[in-house]
Amino acid sequence: MSGYIPNANFTVNYNRNALPVVVNITSNNTGQLIINNLSAGLYSDFRVTNAQSCTSGTYTGFSSIIRPPGQSPPTNLTAVPNPACLGQTIQLTVTNDIGATYNWSASSNAAGLSATNTNQATLLPTVAAGYVVSVTKTVAGCVSSAATINVAVSTVPATPDQNSFSVIHPTCASSNGVISMSGLLPNTNYVINYLQNNVAASQTVLSNGSGTVILLGLSGGTYTNFIVINSAGCSSGTYAGPVVLTDPGLPSSPTGLIINPDQVCIRSSVEVSVVNTPGAIYSWSVSNPSV
Numbered sequence: 001m002s003g004y005i006p007n008a009n010f011t012v013n014y015n016r017n018a019l020p021v022v023v024n025i026t027s028n029n030t031g032q033l034i035i036n037n038l039s040a041g042l043y044s045d046f047r048v049t050n051a052q053s054c055t056s057g058t059y060t061g062f063s064s065i066i067r068p069p070g071q072s073p074p075t076n077l078t079a080v081p082n083p084a085c086l087g088q089t090i091q092l093t094v095t096n097d098i099g100a101t102y103n104w105s106a107s108s109n110a111a112g113l114s115a116t117n118t119n120q121a122t123l124l125p126t127v128a129a130g131y132v133v134s135v136t137k138t139v140a141g142c143v144s145s146a147a148t149i150n151v152a153v154s155t156v157p158a159t160p161d162q163n164s165f166s167v168i169h170p171t172c173a174s175s176n177g178v179i180s181m182s183g184l185l186p187n188t189n190y191v192i193n194y195l196q197n198n199v200a201a202s203q204t205v206l207s208n209g210s211g212t213v214i215l216l217g218l219s220g221g222t223y224t225n226f227i228v229i230n231s232a233g234c235s236s237g238t239y240a241g242p243v244v245l246t247d248p249g250l251p252s253s254p255t256g257l258i259i260n261p262d263q264v265c266i267r268s269s270v271e272v273s274v275v276n277t278p279g280a281i282y283s284w285s286v287s288n289p290s291v
Helices: none
Strands: 009-016 019-026 041-050 063-065 078-080 090-093 101-106 113-115 120-123 130-139 147-154 165-168 177-181 189-196 199-206 213-218 221-230 243-245 258-260 271-273
Touching (some): 090 147, 165 243, 177 243, 199 213
Antiparallel strands (some): 189 199, 258 271
């Protein structure tokens, strides 16, 4: 209310929603009486009394203070990617409402939240964990309730190196070779991608209690470009290799087969021989066991 003596004490009587209210006020330098901290309602019947107890007439007109409707929480809160891998930047967005400012928060400082008052923010987590991100919006001084989203961040598998590998070479031109790879989490499912003689291959394996995975059923050849992928889809770096499995192959057939004599009478002995290969073991058979 204006038009009063500056810097003077006054008592103001009025009704709020038909209930009487009395406040003591000092006018400002321009002669205004300011009543602060009012809630929504219908205000009427204003009277002003000065320090000499002289009272003005009553202004019966109504003044309304209307509380704006409560703000709804931000909509369409998204986090991309989610789930994410440690080291990835996660983009957070909500629908942008005209005139709104936004306040972002995360459940831990390790979430690496970076935000201003806009409808966008980012996470760059430093620890693999689950995080809760919250955002409120403010319009005309009114703060909404929060929208929230859960963000899952997983570890990245260790990149294999040459010390990670041990092998069992295949034998006899078969697929019984083995490559073991250590340095992973114990009792964890992984997909191992690699090239076998420059052809893409993959195995799904469970690491043992020591964090070692075992690739079975391998034939001789050159294995390269190993990549480890965990169940969250997080990939290690690539170990170029190579890891080589050597297969001696099948031995050649015996040579120099000699039967002496080649024709004999019944119950006579026959000497059969081949050229001896050092280290070889020979298995003999005949078409008729009675011979």
